[in-house]
Amino acid sequence: xxxxxxAELIRLVRRRTFVVMAAGSLLLSVVATVAVFSSAQxxxxxxxxxxxTLAILEGHGGGTEAFAVGxxxxxxxxxxxxxxxxxxxxxxxxxxxxxxxxxxxxRVLVGKLIGILIVAxxxxxxxxxxxxxxxxxxxxxxxxxxxxxxxxxxxxxALSNYATVLAGVVGWAIYGxxxxxxxxxxxxxxxxxxxxxxxxxxxxxxxxxxxxxxxxGQVLDSLIEGGTAELGLARAAVTAVLYAAIAGAVALILVSxxxxxx
Numbered sequence: 661x662x663x664x665x666x667a668e669l670i671r672l673v674r675r676r677t678f679v680v681m682a683a684g685s686l687l688l689s690v691v692a693t694v695a696v697f698s699s700a701q702x703x704x705x706x707x708x709x710x711x712x713t714l715a716i717l718e719g720h721g722g723g724t725e726a727f728a729v730g731x732x733x734x735x736x737x738x739x740x741x742x743x744x745x746x747x748x749x750x751x752x753x754x755x756x757x758x759x760x761x762x763x764x765x766x767r768v769l770v771g772k773l774i775g776i777l778i779v780a781x782x783x784x785x786x787x788x789x790x791x792x793x794x795x796x797x798x799x800x801x802x803x804x805x806x807x808x809x810x811x812x813x814x815x816x817x818a819l820s821n822y823a824t825v826l827a828g829v830v831g832w833a834i835y836g837x838x839x840x841x842x843x844x845x846x847x848x849x850x851x852x853x854x855x856x857x858x859x860x861x862x863x864x865x866x867x868x869x870x871x872x873x874x875x876x877g878q879v880l881d882s883l884i885e886g887g888t889a890e891l892g893l894a895r896a897a898v899t900a901v902l903y904a905a906i907a908g909a910v911a912l913i914l915v916s917x918x919x920x921x922x
Contacts (some may be wrong), residue, residue, distance in 0.1 A: 735831075
């Protein structure tokens with residue numbers, strides 16, 4: 661397994677990857693901070709539509725609040741990225757070539773997934789650090805006090821935000837991998853993924869409130885944000901684990917039993 665993970669890291673960890681990671685993280689930091697700070701409400705309940713409040717931004721976790729809220733919008737990007745990466749491995753014949761060295765299909769798939777997730781974890785950490793720095797720089801312009809951002813509690817809040825965001829990223833990655841294994845074609849898998857996680861879930865949830873608690877993508881968004889009014893953190897975590905286990909099992913069963921012809 662370690663050799664498979666290391667091989668995936670060698671393929672991904674290049675100068676171009678670092679440049680894309682840094683640029684994407686910085687862009688997310690700036691956009692998320694400006695959007696969250698400018699839309700913060702004086703009072704109210706944190707919902708997926710309501711964003712956050714000034715009290716939360718001035719609290720111990722305010723320095724990374726923009727990261728937590730903004731990261732929920734990147735889950736879909738992670739989803740389509742994993743679809744493209746894994747599906748291309750099948751359609752391009754790379755996965756079949758790897759099986760000539762290691763015929764254990766499930767092991768190969770898990771090794772590739774772990775390797776990509778290690779890079780994703782580093783990207784998430786970089787995005788959180790940059791978002792904190794951007795938030796610190798922009799806070800005075802929005803009359804937001806940062807006195808509560810430098811404490812032991814703020815470190816705990818930052819670690820908690822990182823954990824929930826990374827958990828959401830892992831969930832989206834598993835969903836994307838499942839679709840890639842099912843369809844083995846990046847265009848087809850992307851089309852299905854876009855249709856379901858994009859318009860379908862969001863449109864239906866706006867008119868059917870239970871969708872925020874039941875649809876896989878909405879559950880992961882609530883998990884990434886650390887819980888919302890529609891779905892608390894504990895229930896979001898349990899539901900996300902259940903969905904991810906099912907999706908992972910489907911992917912492993914299919915990759916183990918279906919012929920790899922490409």
